[in-house]
Amino acid sequence: MRLADSVALRLRSTEYDRWMHNVASTGYCHNPVRLVGESTTFNGATGEVLAEYASRSEPDGITFTRCGNRRATRCPSCSHEYKGDTWHMIMAGAAGGIKDVPETVTQHPMVFLTLTAPSFGAVHTSASVRRRGTCEHGMPRACQCAHEDGDPRLGDAICADCYDYVGHVAWQYHAPELWRRFTIRLRRELARTLGLTQRAAARMVRVQFAKVAEFQRRGVVHFHAIIRLDGVDPVDSYPAPPVFVTTDDLVTAITAAVSKTRVLAAQLPGEKKPRDLRWGVQFEARPIIRHDGLDGALSDRAVAAYIAKYATKATEDLEPTGGGRDHIKRIKSAVRELADLVDPDGPYGLLHRWDRMLGFRGHFSTKSRRYSVTLGSLRGARRAWRLRTLLKKTLPTDDMATDDVLVIGSWAYAGMGWLTDGDRALATEAANAAREWRSERARDRQPRFTERSTS
Numbered sequence: 184m185r186l187a188d189s190v191a192l193r194l195r196s197t198e199y200d201r202w203m204h205n206v207a208s209t210g211y212c213h214n215p216v217r218l219v220g221e222s223t224t225f226n227g228a229t230g231e232v233l234a235e236y237a238s239r240s241e242p243d244g245i246t247f248t249r250c251g252n253r254r255a256t257r258c259p260s261c262s263h264e265y266k267g268d269t270w271h272m273i274m275a276g277a278a279g280g281i282k283d284v285p286e287t288v289t290q291h292p293m294v295f296l297t298l299t300a301p302s303f304g305a306v307h308t309s310a311s312v313r314r315r316g317t318c319e320h321g322m323p324r325a326c327q328c329a330h331e332d333g334d335p336r337l338g339d340a341i342c343a344d345c346y347d348y349v350g351h352v353a354w355q356y357h358a359p360e361l362w363r364r365f366t367i368r369l370r371r372e373l374a375r376t377l378g379l380t381q382r383a384a385a386r387m388v389r390v391q392f393a394k395v396a397e398f399q400r401r402g403v404v405h406f407h408a409i410i411r412l413d414g415v416d417p418v419d420s421y422p423a424p425p426v427f428v429t430t431d432d433l434v435t436a437i438t439a440a441v442s443k444t445r446v447l448a449a450q451l452p453g454e455k456k457p458r459d460l461r462w463g464v465q466f467e468a469r470p471i472i473r474h475d476g477l478d479g480a481l482s483d484r485a486v487a488a489y490i491a492k493y494a495t496k497a498t499e500d501l502e503p504t505g506g507g508r509d510h511i512k513r514i515k516s517a518v519r520e521l522a523d524l525v526d527p528d529g530p531y532g533l534l535h536r537w538d539r540m541l542g543f544r545g546h547f548s549t550k551s552r553r554y555s556v557t558l559g560s561l562r563g564a565r566r567a568w569r570l571r572t573l574l575k576k577t578l579p580t581d582d583m584a585t586d587d588v589l590v591i592g593s594w595a596y597a598g599m600g601w602l603t604d605g606d607r608a609l610a611t612e613a614a615n616a617a618r619e620w621r622s623e624r625a626r627d628r629q630p631r632f633t634e635r636s637t638s
């Protein structure tokens with residue numbers, strides 16, 4: 184059937200309104216899960232039936248539920264919701280005042296940290312570098328092109344023969360371990376900065392963080408993190424550290440930990456010695472304060488929004504349209520070539536799984552246990568809220584606690600996606616309209632933060 188006919192068929196159907204209502208209730212998901220089945224809602228205490236629901240009462244006899252994919256390229260609508268959750272989680276830890284996290288956390292020493300990878304060879308950059316001369320292949324040693332923003336060559340190796348693709352992959356593969364060692368080192372350096380033993384320091388101050396990974400144009404991750412110092416208290420979840428612990432102490436400790444952290448990576452096939460992996464020399468640790476202020480300090484809200492922006496990033500974002508850049512392809516093939524050479528049970532044994540991620544096997548966002556609320560608790564809260572809304576519709580006078588409600592159902596998977604091309608086109612159009620409406624409303628409330636290029 185032609186797309187126009189398939190659209191027309193849905194538009195003319197008597198169930199169109201009901202169908203569009205269902206599209207909206209998936210949050211305009213692009214690739215929803217199709218389910219068939221039924222469920223009954225009981226009062227758990229009395230056994231009274233509160234509501235009955237079956238997919239056979241829906242248009243086409245199908246119940247749609249959102250895919251929940253966090254990647255914007257797979258489902259812009261679901262990734263938006265995930266991003267919202269991450270935003271709330273990161274925000275709560277930096278600004279408090281929402282979801283059980285007290286506003287007093289804004290008084291704690293807090294720093295916005297950016298950690299980068301070292302150089303693996305000269306790349307095209309937006310800042311032109313004054314370094315003269317050419318390599319043995321006759322290529323310039325530094326970028327002197329004065330690229331405009333959006334130039335597809337930005338981040339590409341200037342000389343692919345000189346660029347250390349193996350070193351790039353080895354570093355990227357170990358980046359999560361480098362981060363883990365950094366957090367351990369940071370506790371040590373903090374104790375030293377405060378003039379305490381590690382044990383004494385651990386009794387009065389705790390390091391909490393939320394971090395996200397972001398791919399740079401050159402195909403290597405860097406990390407953005409909010410690092411906050413808390414005190415130690417058996418009852419209070421977010422206690423303040425002792426007053427003598429300052430933001431300056433935190434910056435001093437971070438600076439020392441960044442320069443001292445290293446991972447001695449296992450020897451690669453054909454190489455004479457293990458690689459000594461470290462952070463790049465470009466790093467940034469800026470104090471976060473309650474409001475935009477003097478001395479280049481950042482506001483809590485701006486930082487949280489900036490960090491949360493990266494929660495939905497994936498490697499797909501790296502590749503401009505048109506089949507991908509040669510530089511990124513070279514990194515992928517370096518991953519595959521190495522994976523073929525290494526012992527599958529050895530330290531690089533998992534490398535073959537990560538060529539799409541250019542060797543990076545970490546999570547895109549992580550946090551320490553007590554940084555803030557968990558994503559799971561936000562999802563739980565949203566589910567409970569939806570259930571309450573549903574109950575309110577069926578039982579207008581009921582104010583029963585959601586704990587008393589028991590849902591018994593029997594459901595089967597019936598496929599993915601909207602049923603026809605026409606349905607998908609209508610759902611996408613509705614999603615775009617909803618997003619436009621949301622962003623218009625949000626525009627005035629957005630915190631502002633100017634992105635700075637590192638690398």
Ligand SMILES: [Zn+2]
Pocket residue numbers: 211212213214215249250251252258260261262
């Ligand atoms: Zn979806």
Ligand SMILES: [Zn+2]
Pocket residue numbers: 306307308326327328329330
């Ligand atoms: Zn250039």
Ligand SMILES: [Zn+2]
Pocket residue numbers: 318319320321322342343344345
């Ligand atoms: Zn060269």
